[in-house]
Amino acid sequence: SQQGEEDPQALSIQEGENATMNCSYKTSINNLQWYRQNSGRGLVHLILIRSNEREKHSGRLRVTLDTSKKSSSLLITASRAADTASYFCATDALNFGNEKLTFGTGTRLTIIP
Amino acid sequence: EAEVAQSPRYKITEKSQAVAFWCDPISGHATLYWYRQILGQGPELLVQFQDESVVDDSQLPKDRFSAERLKGVDSTLKIQPAELGDSAMYLCASSYGGYDPGEQYFGPGTRLTVT
Numbered sequence: 001s002q003q004g005e006e007d008p009q010a011l012s013i014q015e016g017e018n019a020t021m022n023c024s025y026k027t028s029i030n031n032l033q034w035y036r037q038n039s040g041r042g043l044v045h046l047i048l049i050r051s052n053e054r055e056k057h058s059g060r061l062r063v064t065l066d067t068s069k070k071s072s073s074l075l076i077t078a079s080r081a082a083d084t085a086s087y088f089c090a091t092d093a094l095n096f097g098n099e100k101l102t103f104g105t106g107t108r109l110t111i112i113p
Numbered sequence: 114e115a116e117v118a119q120s121p122r123y124k125i126t127e128k129s130q131a132v133a134f135w136c137d138p139i140s141g142h143a144t145l146y147w148y149r150q151i152l153g154q155g156p157e158l159l160v161q162f163q164d165e166s167v168v169d170d171s172q173l174p175k176d177r178f179s180a181e182r183l184k185g186v187d188s189t190l191k192i193q194p195a196e197l198g199d200s201a202m203y204l205c206a207s208s209y210g211g212y213d214p215g216e217q218y219f220g221p222g223t224r225l226t227v228t
Binding site for chain 2: 004031033035040041042043044045048088090100101102103104105106
């Protein structure tokens, strides 16, 4: 079962613009992670934000977390053609001793050159 | 940089046949995961190993799927017999494990087509 849902399901923007995608989840979490998946390939970890953090940056990525609303957002600034991929949020639920990730449905991002 | 290895990358099989996938995690990673990803969806956990022990196989269809990690290193996922609905990407991932395993490292996946 999918814990998180990304919004929008698909997003197309011009190169150089900023891209924002959102993730909502259902249960209390230990941390939330974002992954990127290029077409037909494995997933690549982008960033991890813990439940006691509200914002985190990594290069052109900015992630926010609002545990009261059970939601997170991923902002990619100054988008590039190479950012074209699917982006998934994954939640690590509070299940001490047996941590596992539950992935959302993904946002398909297309950067138009 | 160390990577998770998977083979084969692609597999076409007829329904009712047996199929097996292999995964070699990053050296030193105690936790190994097998996921199934249906086209257009996110990965869904099938089985999770801590060293050689299964810690979660609640979503593994045990009537046809089996997984092992005999020496706590590499792992094999088997489907017998394969069904048309098994067509999907099968992803292997590994992490350091422990109380706070953090990020997972994924292999390139095996794309299975059942005809």
